[in-house]
Amino acid sequence: MTGPRLALVPGEPAGVGPELCVRLAQAPRTDCSLVAFADPATLRSAADALGLPLNLLHEDEPARRPGDMPLRMFPNANAVVFGHPDPRNAGAVVGALLDAADACMAGRFDGMVTGPVQKATINEGGIAYTGTTELLAGHAGSDVVMMLANDVVRVALATTHLPLRNVADAIDVELLVRVLRVTHEALRTGFGIPEPVIAVLGLNPHAGEAGHLGSEEIETIIPVLDRLRAQGMHLVGPLPADTAFLPRKLAGFDAVLAMYHDQGLPVLKYSGFERAVNVTLGLPYPRVAVDHGTALDLAGQGLADPSSLEAAVATCARMAAQRQAR
Incomplete structure (x- = not known):
């Protein structure tokens, strides 16, 4: 061998x-x-x-x-x-x-x-x-990122095991920049995707609906995406979580970044729990x-x-x- x-x-x-x-x-x-x-x-x-x-x-x-x-x-x-x-x-x-x-x-x-x-x-x-x-x-x-993956979708998590009321406070510029950089590099080096496309979910319903359902997208998420796009990353979003996992959309993404645990993982587990795995991105191995x-x-x-x-x-x-x- x-x-x-x-x-x-x-x-x-x-x-x-x-x-x-x-x-x-x-x-x-x-x-x-x-x-x-x-x-x-x-x-x-x-x-x-x-x-x-x-x-x-x-x-x-x-x-x-x-x-x-x-x-x-x-x-x-x-x-x-x-x-x-x-x-x-x-x-x-x-x-x-x-x-x-x-x-x-x-x-x-x-x-x-x-x-x-x-x-x-x-x-x-x-x-x-x-x-x-x-x-x-x-x-x-x-610095590591938790990603769950199966044959259908890869879901990285911005936050992991936090109470829901604490998630919004945890989503800041430093966190999102770190998580997206680690995820992007891991998709390149570990999964062999030269130019990965990462879909980024909004935190709020309808990705905030232009600020009517929350300001985190406008104040934090969109500025981070614009900053990293200018550095060469291919990022899509912020997307409403309720439609981002439609098969025709997933076909264009190499991974999805969810803002919190239960925003992305129920979809992944429903689509193939038995073959799902937990990947730690960012380790030297x-x-x-x-x-x-x-x-x-x-x-x-x-x-x-x-x-x-x-x-x-x-x-x-x-x-x-x-x-x-x-």
Whole structure:
């Protein structure tokens, strides 16, 4: 295998991440090679629960047969019971993420794919944790943007997990300039789009309707778009969010910038939740995550859909190959 080498971090060991990784090991890949950063006992338990073969290899050995999985070991502090997160294992979860990030930044790996984590359990384990995106951004010292993507649309977010009443105050010139620059550069370098077209949604209904439904478009969003257009970016908007996602309009956009979480993501998830992935733009390496949670109620039962993890690996492999080709 001569393609990109990707670190695969299952996430919360009591969730569905380990069994999804076991499913990935059942078919050889031609687009990349994978190394799991994980606890071997948990992966074996997941394989047993699924009734699937699993052959754990040294991280430098290539996978050749169904069930082969090269591994860098991160033993959990306590034995895992699927469906029941244990705060004592928080250190292994975060340690695997940070070690994978170090390996990517050192050039030993070309990208990282991550499974879902249980934020509350990590905090209960004594580690202050707001999310994997924030963890990796702080570790790399990077300005990052969250983008969700599937086969239909890519949606970047100006703000992420904010109460709705705080969103308008957060949308300022500095934020929008930073987010649009990071998104534009990532579309060029990670997705191979030389001159990306980005649709920018308005904050208010009807994109403010010339100031009658809010002034943020006139006072903030339009001046930013004009400024960045003068620097060569191809930006469309601000557009009313209720019509921007019509198929005939989406056909002309490479990405859509939504002002807040629930402005853009319901459309994306409706159009293809199973194949949706979460991409962290702005890191010095590609990082792609599944777009679902730990699904503790399904863990260990063989019921979890691997489609999002499969899409995350494929997306990360393409982005890593694109960077290698530059």
